[in-house]
Amino acid sequence: MTTPDSARTEWTVRGTDRDEYPRVARVIGEALLVAEDLDAVVERVRPLHDAEGYERVRVAVDEVDGEERVVGATNHFPFEMTLPGGPRPVAGVTGVGVWPTHRRRGVLSALMRRQLADIHAAGGRYAALWASEGAIYGRFGYGPAVSETEAHIARPHARLRPDAPRDPGLSVRLGYAAEFRADLEHVHGEAARTRLGQVPRTAHWWDRALKDAPENRDGRSPKQAVVVRGPRGPVGYALYSTRAKWDSDGPAGTVYVQEMRATAPAAWTLLYEHLLDRDLTARTEFEFLPVDDPLVHLLGNRDRLVREIFTSLWLRLVDVPGALSERTYTAPVEAVLEVTDRYAPWNAGTWSLKAGTDGARVEACDTAPDVTLDAAHLGAAYLGQTPLTGYAAAGLLTEHTPGALARLDAALYRPDAAFNGTIF
Numbered sequence: 001m002t003t004p005d006s007a008r009t010e011w012t013v014r015g016t017d018r019d020e021y022p023r024v025a026r027v028i029g030e031a032l033l034v035a036e037d038l039d040a041v042v043e044r045v046r047p048l049h050d051a052e053g054y055e056r057v058r059v060a061v062d063e064v065d066g067e068e069r070v071v072g073a074t075n076h077f078p079f080e081m082t083l084p085g086g087p088r089p090v091a092g093v094t095g096v097g098v099w100p101t102h103r104r105r106g107v108l109s110a111l112m113r114r115q116l117a118d119i120h121a122a123g124g125r126y127a128a129l130w131a132s133e134g135a136i137y138g139r140f141g142y143g144p145a146v147s148e149t150e151a152h153i154a155r156p157h158a159r160l161r162p163d164a165p166r167d168p169g170l171s172v173r174l175g176y177a178a179e180f181r182a183d184l185e186h187v188h189g190e191a192a193r194t195r196l197g198q199v200p201r202t203a204h205w206w207d208r209a210l211k212d213a214p215e216n217r218d219g220r221s222p223k224q225a226v227v228v229r230g231p232r233g234p235v236g237y238a239l240y241s242t243r244a245k246w247d248s249d250g251p252a253g254t255v256y257v258q259e260m261r262a263t264a265p266a267a268w269t270l271l272y273e274h275l276l277d278r279d280l281t282a283r284t285e286f287e288f289l290p291v292d293d294p295l296v297h298l299l300g301n302r303d304r305l306v307r308e309i310f311t312s313l314w315l316r317l318v319d320v321p322g323a324l325s326e327r328t329y330t331a332p333v334e335a336v337l338e339v340t341d342r343y344a345p346w347n348a349g350t351w352s353l354k355a356g357t358d359g360a361r362v363e364a365c366d367t368a369p370d371v372t373l374d375a376a377h378l379g380a381a382y383l384g385q386t387p388l389t390g391y392a393a394a395g396l397l398t399e400h401t402p403g404a405l406a407r408l409d410a411a412l413y414r415p416d417a418a419f420n421g422t423i424f
């Protein structure tokens with residue numbers, strides 16, 4: 001008896017190459033409802049893929065009308081991300097899509113299984129992604145590790161506090177973004193070293209961040225950079241565009257902030273004053289802000305900042321003992337963790353964690369567990385922003401030893417919020 005196609009659980013997953021990439025792009029573009037023609041998509045994404053290589057792309061194939069067709073794809077970029085413990089190699093998973101006629105037949109599951117095995121075989125300990133939908137990746141062991149903020153404020157309410165920090169040694173420049181690329185690279189690199197969740201950008205990721213094709217502006221101005229410089233060089237920048245509008249109340253333009261970084265408190269004051277008080281505007285919108293962004297504290301009236309919190313990075317511990325042993329901890333902790341992991345079975349088992357503020361040891365053991373949880377919970381908690389006690393309160397993991405989870409959360413805690421800020 002043959003298995004009905006709708007119940008297939010095994011798919012052929014293989015590598016691909018530059019020549020086949022347009023067929024892969026066609027699948028991803030269709031899955032993600034991309035509006036451009038295929039040629040335009042390929043032209044847009046090819047420079048990045050040429051620079052990063054095609055060897056990590058995996059495709060699922062099926063025979064359709066007697067021909068082999070690509071029906072699903074996934075990829076990952078080799079990033080270095082700032083994690084508790086320092087910068088670490090992280091697989092930045094992206095380019096996930098399944099041909100619409102082949103959905104819900106296990107294609108993504110097969111791709112995820114293969115990708116995790118590939119990352120593990122190459123010695124990788126972490127994978128991270130931005131999810132198109134929050135319901136997809138938990139089952140594959142990814143946990144919601146970072147929350148970020150989309151925010152806007154109306155100009156009349158956007159004054160800073162009178163005691164916002166000032167430094168007469170700082171000054172502001174404005175120009176097209178590409179003119180200030182060296183300044184942006186410098187500040188971004190400095191900020192990325194200390195902020196959890198950040199990925200320092202290589203040249204082709206900067207090309208992408210600064211790309212400013214007129215056909216993609218949607219009525220907005222070319223990309224501007226406002227840069228703050230001090231005696232020792234640049235200490236802050238914001239990338240933004242504007243849109244002019246007039247209504248019956250007068251000028252009603254908008255400032256759209258793509259990203260901002262600063263390495264000195266007084267630089268934030270100058271950047272925000274610039275962005276919140278452009279003539280002919282009525283509103284400033286921020287695409288991504290850290291949940292602990294200084295703006296909340298710098299505003300005269302913090303309640304006028306309208307904020308929407310969303311999950312940005314999902315983190316996957318591909319190697320649970322490896323990841324837990326190279327993390328730094330805020331407080332000492334000893335715990336026995338029973339870990340389940342459907343898609344990375346090498347992690348499943350019982351692990352003894354002994355961590356201090358000077359290092360951690362993780363070993364397989366056969367003692368009774370203090371906590372039973374999934375690898376996805378550890379991914380969520382790893383950056384110190386998503387407490388495990390919340391999952392326990394929701395009945396999604398089990399604490400066998402009272403107090404064990406509170407001690408684990410205290411050890412995993414980080415006072416500084418993680419922030420990624422760049423969809424990849």
Ligand SMILES: CC(=O)SCCNC(=O)CCNC(=O)[C@H](O)C(C)(C)COP(=O)(O)OP(=O)(O)OC[C@H]1O[C@@H](n2cnc3c(N)ncnc32)[C@H](O)[C@@H]1OP(=O)(O)O
Binds near residue numbers: 133
């Ligand atoms: C990192 C990124 O690139 S994010 C971009 C992800 N891509 C997209 O959103 C594009 C549009 N969607 C698609 O291409 C596909 O529907 C995918 C990739 C989301 C899922 O692919 P499929 O092959 O249909 O997934 P698959 O059949 O393996 O499903 C596995 C499980 O996930 C569930 N699932 C799949 N997609 C979704 C979804 N969008 N929402 C909720 N559950 C989902 C399935 O119901 C199934 O559940 P089960 O294990 O309980 O049976």
